[in-house]
Amino acid sequence: MHITLEQAEKAISAARIKAIEIKTQMCLAILDSGGHLKSFDRMDHAYVGSIDIAIKKARTAVYFGLPSGEIGKLSQPQGPLYGIEQTNEGLITFPGGLPIVNKDGVMIGAIGVSGSTIENDHLVAYAALEALDLTDMPDHPKRT
Amino acid sequence: MHITLEQAEKAISAARIKAIEIKTQMCLAILDSGGHLKSFDRMDHAYVGSIDIAIKKARTAVYFGLPSGEIGKLSQPQGPLYGIEQTNEGLITFPGGLPIVNKDGVMIGAIGVSGSTIENDHLVAYAALEALDLTDMPDHPKRT
Amino acid sequence: MHITLEQAEKAISAARIKAIEIKTQMCLAILDSGGHLKSFDRMDHAYVGSIDIAIKKARTAVYFGLPSGEIGKLSQPQGPLYGIEQTNEGLITFPGGLPIVNKDGVMIGAIGVSGSTIENDHLVAYAALEALDLTDMPDHPKRT
Amino acid sequence: MHITLEQAEKAISAARIKAIEIKTQMCLAILDSGGHLKSFDRMDHAYVGSIDIAIKKARTAVYFGLPSGEIGKLSQPQGPLYGIEQTNEGLITFPGGLPIVNKDGVMIGAIGVSGSTIENDHLVAYAALEALDLTDMPDHPKRT
Numbered sequence: 001m002h003i004t005l006e007q008a009e010k011a012i013s014a015a016r017i018k019a020i021e022i023k024t025q026m027c028l029a030i031l032d033s034g035g036h037l038k039s040f041d042r043m044d045h046a047y048v049g050s051i052d053i054a055i056k057k058a059r060t061a062v063y064f065g066l067p068s069g070e071i072g073k074l075s076q077p078q079g080p081l082y083g084i085e086q087t088n089e090g091l092i093t094f095p096g097g098l099p100i101v102n103k104d105g106v107m108i109g110a111i112g113v114s115g116s117t118i119e120n121d122h123l124v125a126y127a128a129l130e131a132l133d134l135t136d137m138p139d140h141p142k143r144t
Numbered sequence: 145m146h147i148t149l150e151q152a153e154k155a156i157s158a159a160r161i162k163a164i165e166i167k168t169q170m171c172l173a174i175l176d177s178g179g180h181l182k183s184f185d186r187m188d189h190a191y192v193g194s195i196d197i198a199i200k201k202a203r204t205a206v207y208f209g210l211p212s213g214e215i216g217k218l219s220q221p222q223g224p225l226y227g228i229e230q231t232n233e234g235l236i237t238f239p240g241g242l243p244i245v246n247k248d249g250v251m252i253g254a255i256g257v258s259g260s261t262i263e264n265d266h267l268v269a270y271a272a273l274e275a276l277d278l279t280d281m282p283d284h285p286k287r288t
Numbered sequence: 289m290h291i292t293l294e295q296a297e298k299a300i301s302a303a304r305i306k307a308i309e310i311k312t313q314m315c316l317a318i319l320d321s322g323g324h325l326k327s328f329d330r331m332d333h334a335y336v337g338s339i340d341i342a343i344k345k346a347r348t349a350v351y352f353g354l355p356s357g358e359i360g361k362l363s364q365p366q367g368p369l370y371g372i373e374q375t376n377e378g379l380i381t382f383p384g385g386l387p388i389v390n391k392d393g394v395m396i397g398a399i400g401v402s403g404s405t406i407e408n409d410h411l412v413a414y415a416a417l418e419a420l421d422l423t424d425m426p427d428h429p430k431r432t
Numbered sequence: 433m434h435i436t437l438e439q440a441e442k443a444i445s446a447a448r449i450k451a452i453e454i455k456t457q458m459c460l461a462i463l464d465s466g467g468h469l470k471s472f473d474r475m476d477h478a479y480v481g482s483i484d485i486a487i488k489k490a491r492t493a494v495y496f497g498l499p500s501g502e503i504g505k506l507s508q509p510q511g512p513l514y515g516i517e518q519t520n521e522g523l524i525t526f527p528g529g530l531p532i533v534n535k536d537g538v539m540i541g542a543i544g545v546s547g548s549t550i551e552n553d554h555l556v557a558y559a560a561l562e563a564l565d566l567t568d569m570p571d572h573p574k575r576t
Contacts, residue, residue, distance in 0.1 A: 041183050081526055235371075236372075329437060
């Protein structure tokens with residue numbers, strides 16, 4: 001099941017409110033469960049370079065069913081997944097991408113946020129999940 | 145001068161209303177004057193293949209300061225710009241992409257619409273310009 | 289809803305039987321509704337160049353919810369969608385790709401076949417839909 | 433000599449049995465000795481991001497005639513092959529890719545597995561070689 005545009009707008013709207021609250025300018029991307037762009041907003045004065053990063057953070061999250069930063073723990077030099085970031089036309093292995101998983105444990109999409117520190121990026125992405133009341137994250141979300 | 149997020153949302157909102165009115169499901173992309181993604185919405189049930197086309201229609205419009213369909217008149221076999229669609233990582237040479245030009249004749253962005261016939265795609269893109277009260281199209285918009 | 293591996297195997301198995309029956313060697317690709325590879329077989333002595341074509345035929349079908357050959361009718365020189373084949377990292381606009389749509393009208397994936405004439409390619413792809421009892425093709429399949 | 437479809441299916445079938453036995457969901461790719469896709473299966477609920485990794489693990493194995501993880505020992509920062517993963521449109525330098533070498537020492541293809549830990553990925557790839565009774569790995573397999 002894919003995220004609807006109504007859900008995507010609710011998520012982006014909440015993320016923007018949080019971004020303004022913490023005085024940041026963000027790129028905000030929502031992808032569906034197939035990794036395809038559903039909705040996107042670039043706030044005024046946000047970095048142009050963050051467009052690609054926000055989208056790739058979301059793609060990383062939805063392609064592997066986990067927060068983008070989790071992969072970064074395994075992809076460092078000497079780590080088991082060293083170099084994984086150059087697969088799938090480019091992954092992002094630092095925080096700011098979160099899968100969106102519905103109440104049945106089915107992944108319906110992902111959000112990617114880029115534009116500030118990774119702590120702020122994550123905070124804003126998390127605000128989107130809270131707005132959807134979908135903050136639970138199973139170990140291995142279902143894909144239907 | 146780049147399009148603001150407020151303007152982009154107004155444009156996309158008007159385009160969606162028109163798309164619903166004519167019973168279509170569209171991908172709607174707004175780029176700034178540098179050709180970078182500002183805002184995007186994919187309506188539910190719209191083609192996944194239209195994401196790329198909507199964005200490339202808008203890019204074509206903003207890279208050359210004219211409606212995407214205008215290039216198609218010149219890019220046919222035997223035409224003077226035959227093959228131009230392969231440049232710039234892919235242009236779209238059929239209608240649905242329109243530059244957004246402000247009252248001073250300065251191009252501030254573009255809209256690209258894809259998901260139905262080219263007539264419908266153009267109609268929806270034009271509705272966005274009307275919502276911004278920016279339907280005038282100089283021969284060669286200024287770039288600032 | 290995505291195609292399951294069980295369905296994908298049934299589809300590929302039926303396609304191979306048909307390919308053998310008409311004395312051809314085919315590449316057979318099944319994608320899920322997001323356009324991602326689910327199952328693939330290259331029959332012995334099939335063209336290596338058909339791998340990419342089979343996958344792109346299926347991608348074309350699932351990205352636009354219609355048989356790949358339908359786009360070819362619109363993408364010829366002077367046609368309304370001239371040049372569309374260079375979007376989405378390459379589409380195939382001749383027959384051999386078919387969307388797989390379930391009984392509820394929801395697109396769950398696509399099959400792409402390449403290796404012989406376009407008539408044979410289509411025939412083999414169609415045999416896969418028959419095996420799944422999913423030959424009905426709505427005008428605009430739902431995407432959920 | 434290239435791997436046959438019969439061998440490829442035997443290999444993938446054994447790999448899937450092992451994957452189920454250890455409770456994982458894998459992407460399983462078989463390439464021929466030219467590095468071209470022969471057969472592929474994505475088990476239900478496997479990561480979409482693992483498609484590309486499984487194929488690249490197999491490509492790495494068949495392009496260099498050794499297990500993908502062996503390259504990782506040489507490609508770390510300060511190592512002699514630092515950065516090699518960026519060549520050949522992307523290599524994978526962690527385990528899960530194994531060359532398939534016949535009784536005459538001729539490389540006939542490779543298997544790539546992705547979807548779990550690198551230990552599990554390797555285990556599942558190795559099960560495929562066992563099913564083919566081709567676990568011997570010469571230092572430098574012949575290429576015919």
